[in-house]
Amino acid sequence: MQTPSTEIKEESPALIIDELVLHRQQHELLSLNETIKGGDILTIMGPSGSGKSTLLNWLTGMLPKGFSATGKLYLNGQHITDTASHLRRIGLLYQDPLLFPHLTVAGNISFAMPAGPKAQRQADISQALAQVGLGGLEQRNVQSLSGGQQARVALLRVLMSQPKAILLDEPFSKLDSQLRQETRQLVFDQIRQYKLPAIMVTHDQTDADAAQGKVIQLT
Numbered sequence: 001m002q003t004p005s006t007e008i009k010e011e012s013p014a015l016i017i018d019e020l021v022l023h024r025q026q027h028e029l030l031s032l033n034e035t036i037k038g039g040d041i042l043t044i045m046g047p048s049g050s051g052k053s054t055l056l057n058w059l060t061g062m063l064p065k066g067f068s069a070t071g072k073l074y075l076n077g078q079h080i081t082d083t084a085s086h087l088r089r090i091g092l093l094y095q096d097p098l099l100f101p102h103l104t105v106a107g108n109i110s111f112a113m114p115a116g117p118k119a120q121r122q123a124d125i126s127q128a129l130a131q132v133g134l135g136g137l138e139q140r141n142v143q144s145l146s147g148g149q150q151a152r153v154a155l156l157r158v159l160m161s162q163p164k165a166i167l168l169d170e171p172f173s174k175l176d177s178q179l180r181q182e183t184r185q186l187v188f189d190q191i192r193q194y195k196l197p198a199i200m201v202t203h204d205q206t207d208a209d210a211a212q213g214k215v216i217q218l219t
């Protein structure tokens with residue numbers, strides 16, 4: 001007897017990619033079937049053109065024209081394949097911090113936070129900044145920060161938006177090696193602390209090793 005299909009796949013924190021096949025025009029780009037549990041980091045590697053960005057675009061609900069997909073996406077038990085991008089609660093961290101240059105550190109972080117009493121938001125921001133070694137920099141203009149400091153603000157901006165999953169798109173590639181290692185550790189620690197399912201696209205084997213999770217090599 002066939003099990004009736006259900007919209008609820010799993011209740012504990014997990015991102016489930018169910019029988020995904022991505023096409024560019026008639027050409028199959030990739031297929032994927034994965035469950036990423038909260039706190040786990042799935043690493044995606046592969047040569048230029050293998051479909052890494054396209055996969056991230058599908059996950060965020062922004063597949064460009066010319067591409068099509070079959071398969072389903074579930075986040076913490078909810079079917080979100082057809083959910084609008086801004087309602088998916090999937091945070092994205094890029095290689096560029098993409099901070100708003102005209103806003104302060106606190107302004108950048110609070111921009112992405114859910115609404116709430118101002119004093120509470122300010123206290124939460126100060127606490128988060130202190131946790132990543134940026135205590136007291138609330139009112140600094142982000143343009144006056146170092147690359148590593150900007151990367152940490154970008155991370156906090158994503159985390160404070162309270163995502164339920166996080167995607168990392170070459171997030172450390174602009175940082176020099178010492179800073180790369182430190183920032184990577186911080187990002188991975190936070191992913192584990194918040195039990196977020198994460199997918200990281202990288203060309204760097206040391207990133208993949210540090211993630212300590214499954215590695216998928218696209219071809």
Ligand SMILES: Nc1ncnc2c1ncn2[C@@H]1O[C@H](COP(=O)(O)OP(=O)(O)OP(=O)(O)O)[C@@H](O)[C@H]1O
Pocket residue numbers: 024029046047048049050051052053054055064066
């Ligand atoms: N907007 C687009 N229109 C048409 N084809 C595209 C578009 N974007 C990407 N492609 C093609 O789709 C395929 C997958 O590209 P994608 O950007 O996902 O690869 P990638 O693995 O992220 O590459 P890279 O490592 O260079 O970023 C490639 O053949 C690419 O040329």
